[in-house]
Amino acid sequence: MWVTLIILGVSVVLFASGKVRSDIVALCVLIALLISHILTPAEALSGFSNSVVIMMAGLFIVGGAIFQTGLAKMISSKLLKLAGNSETRLFLLVILGTSAIGAFVSNTGTVALMLPIVVSMAANAGVSSGRLLMPLAFASSMGGMMTLIGTPPNLIIQDTLTGAGYEPLGFFSFLPVGLICVAVGILVLLPLTRIFLSKKGKQEDRTSSGKSLNQLVKEYGLSHNLFRLKAVSGSGVVGRTVVDLDLRNQYGLNLLEVRRGEGSQHRFLKTVSQKLASSDTVFQAGDVLYVSGDPDSVSRFASDFALEMMDGHSLETSGSGGALGFYDIGIAEIVLMPTSNILNRTVKEAGFRDKFNLNVLGIRRRQDYILHDLGQEKLHSGDVLLVQGTWQDIGRLGNEDTDWVVLGQPMVQASKVTLDYKAPVAGLIMLLMIAMMVFDFIPVEPVTAVLIAAVLMILTGCIRNVEAAYKTINWETIVLFAGMLPMSLALEKTGVSEMISDTLVSGLGSYGPLALMAGIYFTTSLMTMFISNTVTAVLMAPIALQSAIQIGVSPVPLLFGVTVAASMCFASPFSTPPNALVMPAGQYTFMDYVKVGLPLQIIMGVVMVFVLPLIFPF
Numbered sequence: 177m178w179v180t181l182i183i184l185g186v187s188v189v190l191f192a193s194g195k196v197r198s199d200i201v202a203l204c205v206l207i208a209l210l211i212s213h214i215l216t217p218a219e220a221l222s223g224f225s226n227s228v229v230i231m232m233a234g235l236f237i238v239g240g241a242i243f244q245t246g247l248a249k250m251i252s253s254k255l256l257k258l259a260g261n262s263e264t265r266l267f268l269l270v271i272l273g274t275s276a277i278g279a280f281v282s283n284t285g286t287v288a289l290m291l292p293i294v295v296s297m298a299a300n301a302g303v304s305s306g307r308l309l310m311p312l313a314f315a316s317s318m319g320g321m322m323t324l325i326g327t328p329p330n331l332i333i334q335d336t337l338t339g340a341g342y343e344p345l346g347f348f349s350f351l352p353v354g355l356i357c358v359a360v361g362i363l364v365l366l367p368l369t370r371i372f373l374s375k376k377g378k379q380e381d382r383t384s385s386g387k388s389l390n391q392l393v394k395e396y397g398l399s400h401n402l403f404r405l406k407a408v409s410g411s412g413v414v415g416r417t418v419v420d421l422d423l424r425n426q427y428g429l430n431l432l433e434v435r436r437g438e439g440s441q442h443r444f445l446k447t448v449s450q451k452l453a454s455s456d457t458v459f460q461a462g463d464v465l466y467v468s469g470d471p472d473s474v475s476r477f478a479s480d481f482a483l484e485m486m487d488g489h490s491l492e493t494s495g496s497g498g499a500l501g502f503y504d505i506g507i508a509e510i511v512l513m514p515t516s517n518i519l520n521r522t523v524k525e526a527g528f529r530d531k532f533n534l535n536v537l538g539i540r541r542r543q544d545y546i547l548h549d550l551g552q553e554k555l556h557s558g559d560v561l562l563v564q565g566t567w568q569d570i571g572r573l574g575n576e577d578t579d580w581v582v583l584g585q586p587m588v589q590a591s592k593v594t595l596d597y598k599a600p601v602a603g604l605i606m607l608l609m610i611a612m613m614v615f616d617f618i619p620v621e622p623v624t625a626v627l628i629a630a631v632l633m634i635l636t637g638c639i640r641n642v643e644a645a646y647k648t649i650n651w652e653t654i655v656l657f658a659g660m661l662p663m664s665l666a667l668e669k670t671g672v673s674e675m676i677s678d679t680l681v682s683g684l685g686s687y688g689p690l691a692l693m694a695g696i697y698f699t700t701s702l703m704t705m706f707i708s709n710t711v712t713a714v715l716m717a718p719i720a721l722q723s724a725i726q727i728g729v730s731p732v733p734l735l736f737g738v739t740v741a742a743s744m745c746f747a748s749p750f751s752t753p754p755n756a757l758v759m760p761a762g763q764y765t766f767m768d769y770v771k772v773g774l775p776l777q778i779i780m781g782v783v784m785v786f787v788l789p790l791i792f793p794f
Contacts, residue, residue: 534573
């Protein structure tokens with residue numbers, strides 16, 4: 177027993193510190209349980225064959241297909257037409273719209289989808305984005321309480337109930353609880369966000385996705401760092417290629433554009449990776465090179481190759497020689513997430529040009545703009561990068577990676593994803609999956625329904641290929657969940673669960689099931705502030721079940737208390753992925769979550785302790 181408790185205690189400390197990846201902590205827990213002979217290999221590895229784990233992997237694929245077909249974006253963009261300029265209406269639309277999407281899609285994916293849209297909506301309405309982004313994160317968790325698949329803790333209590341021989345919960349058994357969560361959230365967040373968050377994110381409002389392309393050009397100083405150099409007859413660049421010039425390494429310059437004739441539709445040449453530049457792209461006399469960088473470096477480059485400096489670095493208009501053209505080529509901002517794999521790497525190591533044919537033109541870090549010597553600049557969480565490339569490549573950047581969120585695309589361009597024509601097919605498959613889960617007359621288990629939907633998404637082309645499907649799966653979450661599931665078995669096997677349940681029952685059971693439920697709820701809520709909600713639900717679900725059995729009441733309300741408490745954790749930015757996702761974009765501090773999230777978490781708990789037994793009687 178004590179070895180199990182020590183392993184659990186160390187894992188809680190590691191989870192809370194965040195210094196070690198959560199999936200690595202879970203695997204270390206698994207190894208420790210094996211080495212100490214608390215679990216057999218079959219027991220320790222049972223989590224990887226658990227139906228809930230398989231279902232979670234399938235749901236990642238289904239959600240990825242919904243994103244890649246543009247279905248989710250099309251649904252979300254409808255909010256823009258309804259929002260208008262009313263701050264309260266905008267707030268309600270964000271909460272209700274996010275909750276509705278979060279009922280069927282993972283809360284992390286929901287926030288990643290809605291974040292740029294909400295920032296854009298706030299900018300258009302002249303509202304502080306900081307007042308909307310934290311409610312966005314909270315609403316994604318509240319929406320997850322509406323359906324069986326909305327959040328992992330729901331699946332965990334379903335697995336606990338069925339494993340103990342009880343009737344399984346229905347797909348919409350959670351709906352009344354979810355609706356109450358959303359109602360409480362709206363009533364509490366309306367005043368709290370107005371008091372504490374109205375001044376948050378105002379800089380983000382001015383410099384986010386509501387900006388036009390010309391505003392981005394002006395903001396990042398491209399108009400002040402843009403030089404036109406003409407290749408006259410006899411110039412050293414004539415007959416040479418982009419690779420030969422090696423501008424970035426030799427001069428620290430970006431080649432943004434090459435003009436060859438005013439009427440050409442294909443006059444833009446991106447600074448893609450030099451080794452990928454076409455060897456037959458040869459400069460000719462009369463070409464105008466648009467370069468950005470330090471003025472002294474530009475002058476040195478012009479002198480070395482006998483280039484004619486044209487009209488300084490003033491930004492042209494289309495009527496006088498043409499400005500930076502955005503017909504096929506665009507620029508956009510992307511914000512790096514706290515969980516990004518490219519943090520602490522240099523821009524060059526991040527490989528934007530190799531992987532996405534995109535060039536990084538500038539970095540906005542808080543109030544500072546970094547525009548020179550970008551190749552060796554290390555990337556930090558919350559950095560906003562200005563990238564340049566074709567709109568198709570920028571769209572691919574948003575579709576294929578979850579390390580960042582694309583902010584700078586206009587909505588009309590953001591909606592033009594490659595697989596838009598597959599959106600109706602993805603919608604039908606999603607409805608089919610929901611129908612198989614909802615209607616009892618269809619003899620299909622939930623995990624089977626999800627697997628059918630995931631395979632159909634691939635076979636019908638709603639997701640590009642199997643490799644792309646695998647990329648949509650958040651393997652860290654899968655390994656974390658599968659690795660920690662056996663801990664609940666170890667707690668039961670060594671008597672820890674029984675000891676905790678005995679303590680709760682002996683301390684609170686004599687006061688009735690309501691007091692016991694309050695103890696379980698707030699114990700779960702406290703644990704979720706330090707470790708992930710998934711891990712907390714795995715640990716607390718069997719304790720709630722045993723406690724209910726000991727005092728002879730239905731375990732359903734107690735298990736619902738576990739899943740609600742595990743999911744409704746708002747007092748920390750690190751308790752759930754959505755909370756962490758909005759932190760840099762909303763310019764929040766840890767105390768902002770305490771001021772807004774802690775009162776909501778406490779009020780939600782008090783309401784649920786009294787409401788849950790009314791919905792699911794003891």
